[in-house]
Amino acid sequence: MKTCSAFFVVLGLASALQAQPSSPVAPISARSTYHPDNSHSETVVDKTTNELTEATYSAAGALLSKKHYLLNERGLPTQGHIYDGRGNLVARSQVYFDEFGRAKEMRSFNLQGMCYQQVVYEYGADGKAKPPKVINVDPRAAPSIKPGVIDFTQSTPAPGQYAQPQAPAPEPPKKKSFFGRLFGKKDK
Incomplete structure (x- = not known):
């Protein structure tokens, strides 16, 4: 009887050790998508606040648009706001x-409440998603999305494009060698 109860105690301890909770899911995840026209989108999903933020940048790095969605309990977007590159709704x-x-x-x-675009999602008989269909209901009602401002004073042109020839930069003064600094030897 003692061996049987000891066996069940060991079995209970082993099952309790295996039943420890697994590592929690990361509350924030991010993804970058690069498009064929060299623009890219950055998507951040915050599961603690149930929010999704997507920012799209041009090839030059200017913010084109920003989308902010609220997520349901399954992590799917339910409603959202779309901003232009300057932060205007x-x-x-x-x-x-x-x-x-x-x-x-x-x-x-x-912003006047007129629908300008519909994206219709369809599913096959097996439940797999088909490619979505985009319907531009009223292109005249589409908002104008203005890109963000880029500071061109900080960028350098590509070699050969719009670059003026410049004199080579002077070489920095030569540093003392390690042993010269260590023993105080002077350079000539």
């Missing part, structure tokens, strides 16, 4: 879901 978006909790449609509205 230019549009709002709303996501609609089907009875299975999958995104069915996303509508984008300008």
Whole structure:
């Protein structure tokens, strides 16, 4: 009887050790997407506040647009705001879901409430997502998105493009060698 109860105690301890909680999921994740036109998007998902922020930059590094979405309990965007590169609110978006909790449609509205774009999500009989269809409902209602300001005084042109020939920079003075500094030997 003692060996049987000792066996169950050891078995209980072993199962308790294996049942320790796994490492928690990182509350913030980020992803960069590079596009064929050399622009890129940076997406940050914060699971503690259920927010998603996406910033799109031009090839030159100027902020083109910024999108801020609220996420539902499954981590899917439900509604959001779209800002231009200068930080001005230019549009709002709303996501609609089907009875299975999958995104069915996303509508984008300008500040006057007019829908200018719909993205329709469809799923096959096996439940796999098909490529989304973008419908530009009223292109005249689309907001104008202005890029952010770039400080061109800090950038240098590519070699050979718009660069004026310059005299070579003078070489910096030669430093003393290690042993020269160590023993105080003077350079000539």
